[in-house]
Amino acid sequence: MEWEILIEGNELEIRMVEDLLKECGIPYIIETCDDVTPRAIFGSSALVQIKVPKNLLEEAKKVLEGIQG
Numbered sequence: 181m182e183w184e185i186l187i188e189g190n191e192l193e194i195r196m197v198e199d200l201l202k203e204c205g206i207p208y209i210i211e212t213c214d215d216v217t218p219r220a221i222f223g224s225s226a227l228v229q230i231k232v233p234k235n236l237l238e239e240a241k242k243v244l245e246g247i248q249g
Contacts, residue, residue: 181233181234182233182234183209183231183232183233183234184231184232184233184234185229185230185231186208186229186231186232186237186240186241186244187229187230187244188213188227188228188229189227189228190227190228191228194210194228194229194230196247197230198230200243200244200246200247201230201232201240201243204239204240204243206232206236206239206243207232207233207236208230208231208232208240209231210228210229210230210231211228211229211231212228212229213227213228213229
């Protein structure tokens with residue numbers, strides 16, 4: 181299965197999106213980004229990504245639009 185990045189953010193942001201994806205039945209994976217050095221220098225928390233199956237990316241984006249809009 182091919183996965184695409186839906187969103188990048190801190191752990192709190194990712195958890196909110198994770199809950200929405202669960203409610204909608206959209207599968208996802210959570211990964212910590214490899215290149216967090218610049219963020220660590222400036223004191224930000226680690227960057228985390230949520231990835232969804234490529235064929236569900238548009239549906240997942242619509243779920244996000246509901247909370248951002």
